[in-house]
Amino acid sequence: MKIISGGVCAAQGFKANGIHCGIRKNKTKRDVALIASEVPAAAAAVYTTNLVKGAPLTVTKNHIANGIAQAVICNSGNANTCNADGIEVAEKMSELTANELGIRADDVVVASTGVIGQPLDITPIATGLPALAAGLSADGGEAAAEAIMTTDTVKKEIAVEFEVGGKTCKIGGIAKGSGMIHPNMATMLVFITTDAAISAQMLQKALSADIVNTFNMVSIDGDTSTNDMVTVLANGMAGNAEITADGADFDAFMKALNTVTVYLCRMIAADGEGATKMLECKVSGALNEKTAKVVAKSVICSSLLKAAMFGADANWGRVLCAIGYSGASVDVNRVDVTFKSKAGEVSVCKNGAGIEFSEDIAKKVLLEKEIEIIVSVGDGDGTATAWGCDLTYDYVKINGDYRT
């Protein structure tokens, strides 16, 4: 398996584009993305568990109930959520897209991201669609990645090449997500494309299994969005024998998918609103995997620890505190904590109590951009990794006045 360029267009038969159509006032910011496959593709998706669900999610769920999709339309700047005409507008987006591409409206995945509760005017999308579709190209992945950004500061894309049954397959994806990120059984907006041939059922199985260890282990601010969604389209153009059951081929696909999703998780965490650091909490020795996950997420979610990491302060008591209130069954007298980065590592807690350590070394370790918080528990062999970021002045600034 190797990392390749092309992002969401790396896989055969996928083209993309992103333009400014006028939803956002800033004319230099692309605000609508289109991804299209030459042929109908197997489709799978997972959605937010927030009871308040964006209208586009409801429409997408209906459209891919048959396991097939051929295009993705996504705007930024407006979430089309909590609007009386939300479903109607999302259906209209699908129809306009389908007409432009000459495909079926129910083969369109529709998504929106941005402010909640402001009616989404379809006019700029309708006006922009011809140019958006005309500009579709195999080089358009980057433009699409840019068009779905909201408070993101960097575009998020990746692609990898892998082998299935002697055939070379490709899988790539783009993601947006910076704030309101605390996925639960689903996640921020992620669109993944692959030319591997895989049945819709196995594709859904792969995605559902993967997100439990990837997107669901990311938290920026503890707020689970109303519009979270991950979709995968698999158009089969790599020509491998279709994956229809468990086995070596499915494992190879899972591994490639996981490479894409972990990369995007880390990018999302590193680009958390206002973040200066990416935090990775690795838990081992927990009673079981579920317990390890609860512990890792509790640590990553602690506002106090996040602020301490911003200040490069080795305040490990906040790690212990977060483990203690996580609700997980943990023998707190057998917890060890180490901070690690490319500048080195420093053990700060053994068996639940502080140990002497060099504050100078700790400072050096914590001044890096990527910090590992390594938690070792003495209860079993459960392991888990969670990703997050520090809490900074800029998080407050960005969210103190988001709408205006």
Place this chain on the structure above:
Amino acid sequence: MKIISGGVCAAQGFKANGIHCGIRKNKTKRDVALIASEVPAAAAAVYTTNLVKGAPLTVTKNHIANGIAQAVICNSGNANTCNADGIEVAEKMSELTANELGIRADDVVVASTGVIGQPLDITPIATGLPALAAGLSADGGEAAAEAIMTTDTVKKEIAVEFEVGGKTCKIGGIAKGSGMIHPNMATMLVFITTDAAISAQMLQKALSADIVNTFNMVSIDGDTSTNDMVTVLANGMAGNAEITADGADFDAFMKALNTVTVYLCRMIAADGEGATKMLECKVSGALNEKTAKVVAKSVICSSLLKAAMFGADANWGRVLCAIGYSGASVDVNRVDVTFKSKAGEVSVCKNGAGIEFSEDIAKKVLLEKEIEIIVSVGDGDGTATAWGCDLTYDYVKINGDYRT
């Protein structure tokens, strides 16, 4: 019932003091508090549910297992938590206090608050105790309230006078709490004293029932402290017939206790680390009280909403979002939201969708120091109130470098 002065010394037979003994470097900051009753008192307490528990809590729990206590010793600047010698040091604090006051060591409530995981040196406490005890007075409540402060910016005390069986009783309390506040079945440090005569059993019943609607409904940052504790000492010196069962006397006591606890809750929320505003979320029409509580707390805990309130931004979509991911069973299409303060009120959402409102009026409402977020649900008659504060630059500043 009327509010009176005197705080934790308002009730007959209670004296208090607070001095600087040397745990903190800053010599102008009092760092140890002592509260003593002339006679042994009925005692009740609730503790943090964090698995990591401060050593003083374990010692206090043992000491008041018999329902009796006569004094409270509490230091700030060091939590005496996650230390190998924690229990030993907490027992020593009790012994030294008891010796100084001529009471039993197991009639002492011991508490500590501050940094986790740094050994607590008993020397300054031992050295300071004679002066601390010698200075006990009925005017010492304020000094005690100051001595337990950590990142608090204001001391928190209140007392009320009420009638039980024709006798005038008094109840007063002090509290500390500003960060690491998200109590769960217990709370920040609160010491309450009363001269009402009430059995230890009924005192515990009153306290346990009260905190469910008061301290457990406060959140500053979602972090449940390791050292949270509320204790009440009732020395019976008011001379009322001892309250030993439910009835009018118990109800009168509950009402007075609740007045004290709600006041302290609001003070703690308003003085949240870095806070510029107190937020009060009032939920009505929920399926039941439990559901109402889950909704109110989810809204109060949302980092995104807290940052929006700091920016006086009427971003009600974040209220809906927080309700949606709360886990509570709510018909999101029947949710109304209103923002209210002494500057007026503004309805922003009806039946789960946005309505037109004046941004100017909303701004005026949200620029006040105390904001009500009124959530009306259409599922039943459950109500609840939760308290919190906005998320500000100063929260990050305070917690980015707390230890040094």
